[in-house]
Amino acid sequence: MNDPGKNEQIEDRAKTLFDDSVERLDAATLSRLNQGRHKAMDELRHAENTVSWGRWLPAAGVAAVAVVTIMVMRGPVDVTDGPVTASDFEMLIEADSLEMFEDLEFYSLLDEVDPETNGNVG
C-alpha cells in the first residue's frame, strides 16, 4: 500500500484537477475576490497612515505638557471683568423681569405714541 509511485500518481492527478478548477473560476467569483483584495489593500493603507500619525504622538504629548505647564505657572485668569457673568443671568431670571414681559404690549404702545402728544397726555 505504501507504493511511492502510486502516491505520486494520486498527488499529480489531484494537483492537475485542482489547478484546472482554479483556472475555470467564473467571472463573478473573480470579481468578488478582486473586491476582497482591494479591501485588504485599503486596510494596509489605513494601517500605514495610523503608524505615520502615531510617530508624532510623543512630540504632541510633550507640546501639550509644555502648554499646561505655562498655563499653571501664569496663574488663574481673572474672569470677573468678562462680558457675561453669573450675575447677568440672575437678573434675567428674577421675578421682576417676568413682570416686565407681561407688560410688554403697554411698553410697545408707549413707544409708538408721538413724544409731544405723549407730553400733552401726561
Add this chain to the structure above:
Amino acid sequence: MSTCTGVFAVSCIREQRTGAKALQRERQLNQFLTEVERRALRIAEIAVRDRDEALDLVQDAMIKLARNYAERPEGEWAPLFYRILQNGVRDWHRRQKVKNRVMVWFGRGASGEDDYDVTANAPDLAGRSPDVELQTHEAMQRLEVSVHELPGRQREAFMLRTFEGLDVAGTAVAMGCSEGSVKTHYSRAVHRLREKLGDHWQ
C-alpha cells in the same frame, strides 16, 4: 536657522524614502494576494463546501495579513496567510457544530453540508468536449468529497502541500505544528485518499 532647515530637509528625505518603501510593499502584497487568492478560495471551498463562506474566509485572511503582517519578509507571507485562513476554517467548523446542535435542539436537524450544489458551483466549460468535461467534473467532484471527508488536520496538510505547493516547513508554520506532524498527517491523508479513490485514479 540653517540647522533647522537641515533637520527639516533630512526629515523630508526620510519621509520620501518611507513613502517609496510603503508603496513598494503595497505593490508586493497586492501581487502576492493576486497570485494566491484563487487557490486559497478553492482550498477554503473544499474545506467548508460553500463558495460564499469561502469567499468571506479568504477576504478576512487577506485583510488580517495586510493589517498585521505586511511588514514581515515576503517569504513568510504564504505560510502566514494560510495559517490565518486555516484558523478561519477551523472557527467556521466550530460555529457550524454549535449551530447544528442548536438546530437539532429546535427539531430542525443538521443542515448545510448536504445542501452544497456541486453542479451549481462547478467551474465554467473550457472549450472541451462534453465527454472530457464530464469526466473531469466527476473526477474533481470525487476528489473534493474525498478531501472534505478527511480528518481536519490531514485535510489541511494535503491541501497545503499538494494544492498550494508549500514545503514541509511552510506547511508546519501554516498549520501551527511540527514538521514531523505535517509528514505524518500528509502520509495518512494520501493513504486514505488512495483507499477512497482507488480504481478511479489508476
